[in-house]
Amino acid sequence: MKTIKPTTKLQSILSFSISLIFLLALQSCGGGGAPDTIPASNSTTSTPVKKSNSSYYINSGTNEGLAELIMEGSNIIVRGAAGDLFGELKGDKRKYYTQSNEFRNAVKFKEGSFKLRDENEELLWKVKLYDDKIKISSSEEMTNSYSIRFSDSNKLKVKQEDNEIASLRMVSDDPFVKVNDRYVVRNFNQSLALGVLLIDEIKEDHKFLLAAEILKMGR
Numbered sequence: 001m002k003t004i005k006p007t008t009k010l011q012s013i014l015s016f017s018i019s020l021i022f023l024l025a026l027q028s029c030g031g032g033g034a035p036d037t038i039p040a041s042n043s044t045t046s047t048p049v050k051k052s053n054s055s056y057y058i059n060s061g062t063n064e065g066l067a068e069l070i071m072e073g074s075n076i077i078v079r080g081a082a083g084d085l086f087g088e089l090k091g092d093k094r095k096y097y098t099q100s101n102e103f104r105n106a107v108k109f110k111e112g113s114f115k116l117r118d119e120n121e122e123l124l125w126k127v128k129l130y131d132d133k134i135k136i137s138s139s140e141e142m143t144n145s146y147s148i149r150f151s152d153s154n155k156l157k158v159k160q161e162d163n164e165i166a167s168l169r170m171v172s173d174d175p176f177v178k179v180n181d182r183y184v185v186r187n188f189n190q191s192l193a194l195g196v197l198l199i200d201e202i203k204e205d206h207k208f209l210l211a212a213e214i215l216k217m218g219r
Contacts, residue, residue, distance in 0.1 A: 054070065054071040054072070055068055055069065055071070056069040056186065056187045056188055057069075057185060058185050058197075058208065059184045060182070060183065061178070061180075061181045061182050061184065063184060065081070066081065066204075069208065071216055075087055075089060075094075076216060078209060080205065080208060082205070083098060084098070085104055085105070086098075087209075092108065092110070093108050094107040094109075096209070102119075105118060105119065105124075107213055113126065113127060113128045114126075115127070116209060116210060116213075124138065125138055125206065125210060126138075127213075128142065129217070129219065132149055133149035134147070134192050134195075134214065135148075136196070136199070136210070138201075146195075146199055147159045147160075149192070150190065150192075151167075153172075153190070154172065155167060155169050155170070156169075156170070158195045158198045166195075168198065175187065179194060179198065182197070183197050188211075188215070191214065191215055193210070193214040193215050193219070196210045196214065197211065
């Protein structure tokens with residue numbers, strides 16, 4: 001019996017059909033997104049996070065979700081229990097609005113520093129950036145300021161003036177880090193933003209905003 005070879009056109013159609021079936025099968029096997037909560041951890045550890053990560057998570061010490069810090073282009077979303085804050089970059093400011101479009105906070109940028117302000121544009125916290133540390137104060141003159149720096153590659157120290165008030169030791173093989181007994185965070189890597197969470201004087205919602213801005217700067 002004579003064998004009939006398929007034409008080139010028929011071969012192309014068959015090849016396309018097989019490829020399409022293969023792609024559909026792959027899509028049907030796709031997994032879900034990241035978990036909403038951070039697994040509880042008793043270890044004070046951290047691991048480098050790829051720069052492609054755009055979300056950072058903060059849970060309580062008892063593993064209750066407190067905030068998700070989301071980077072979207074030049075903007076930031078701080079998603080918390082009290083609702084979302086949407087930070088939109090406008091010139092040298094990032095303005096944060098509630099879901100009902102009420103103005104809540106502003107961050108004013110200047111070379112080497114930024115300021116967190118309230119809804120009346122009054123200063124809450126001023127942050128100065130250095131090569132090896134950051135300093136935070138509630139005054140323009142930076143009096144009674146806090147400094148946050150790594151004393152070595154894995155140990156973070158927080159001082160107020162010359163007095164050490166807190167420290168945090170990390171190991172670079174775990175994506176979660178326990179910040180004393182108060183927080184468990186994910187994706188922060190070895191960021192100076194962790195030090196903000198150790199300062200009791202700063203209100204919690206302001207901690208999340210400051211941490212988001214420091215993370216956004218890659219510090």
